[in-house]
Amino acid sequence: xxxxxxxxxxxxLDPQALARFWANLLSWEVSFANADEVDLQAPPDDGWxxxxxxxxxxxxxTAVKNRVHLDLASESPDHQxxxxxxxxSLGATRADIGQHNVPWIVLADPEGNxxxxxxPRPEYMATGAVAAIVVDALTPLRLAEFWSAxxxxxxAETTENTASLRSPTGRGPWLEFIPTTHPxxxKNRVHLDxxxxxxxDHWTEVTRVLELGARKLDIxxxxxxxxxxxxxxxNxxxxxxxx
Numbered sequence: 001x002x003x004x005x006x007x008x009x010x011x012x013l014d015p016q017a018l019a020r021f022w023a024n025l026l027s028w029e030v031s032f033a034n035a036d037e038v039d040l041q042a043p044p045d046d047g048w049x050x051x052x053x054x055x056x057x058x059x060x061x062t063a064v065k066n067r068v069h070l071d072l073a074s075e076s077p078d079h080q081x082x083x084x085x086x087x088x089s090l091g092a093t094r095a096d097i098g099q100h101n102v103p104w105i106v107l108a109d110p111e112g113n114x115x116x117x118x119x120p121r122p123e124y125m126a127t128g129a130v131a132a133i134v135v136d137a138l139t140p141l142r143l144a145e146f147w148s149a150x151x152x153x154x155x156a157e158t159t160e161n162t163a164s165l166r167s168p169t170g171r172g173p174w175l176e177f178i179p180t181t182h183p184x185x186x187k188n189r190v191h192l193d194x195x196x197x198x199x200x201d202h203w204t205e206v207t208r209v210l211e212l213g214a215r216k217l218d219i220x221x222x223x224x225x226x227x228x229x230x231x232x233x234x235n236x237x238x239x240x241x242x243x
Contacts, residue, residue, distance in 0.1 A: 047171030
């Protein structure tokens with residue numbers, strides 16, 4: 001039994017508009033849409049096996065940097081600059097998060113969510129449009145161990161202060177944990193969802209994730225079929241029903 005990573009979820013004041021921005025940026029398609037949710041899916045050959053999901057929020061993003069963000073891959077320096085120009089033409093803005101002189105370019109989407117357009121790197125050449133889902137962590141190695149067990153992805157690379165997970169398929173984005181000195185302060189604008197496999201029991205898997213170090217969380221979700229939880233560094237995530 002296990003859970004697996006299935007969604008990256010973004011809170012949005014206007015889910016339809018923000019989904020259109022990301023669909024145009026990544027060349028992905030809307031796979032589902034209603035008043036409460038818009039889902040994007042990558043082309044089959046992209047390698048991204050998750051849904052990128054946009055859900056309504058009542059408050060705008062604050063000035064606090066998101067603890068979870070996306071890094072986009074590039075194939076060459078010219079491609080990197082072309083991606084930046086494309087993003088800016090769609091409504092992105094340049095963002096200063098104190099990055100100083102780095103080879104990647106930090107941008108923000110139309111609702112202020114930070115993302116990076118990376119310089120070309122060999123490890124990201126086969127990931128598709130999204131190179132990595134990046135999580136800021138006080139203790140990256142410890143948090144990566146939790147998420148390896150929760151997401152079903154193996155720890156593929158580590159350094160003294162970073163850890164990278166990879167899908168069992170070996171395709172799509174990396175799930176990376178990088179160091180920060182700032183603890184979790186407010187509800188994350190971007191969070192991850194996991195779900196049991198179809199043959200597994202939802203509450204058995206919730207209990208397993210609790211034993212890994214998570215805790216149940218009430219964010220005002222009311223009566224819903226999924227369980228809202230927090231990981232060991234208080235990042236919100238959901239354990240969805242089996243699928």
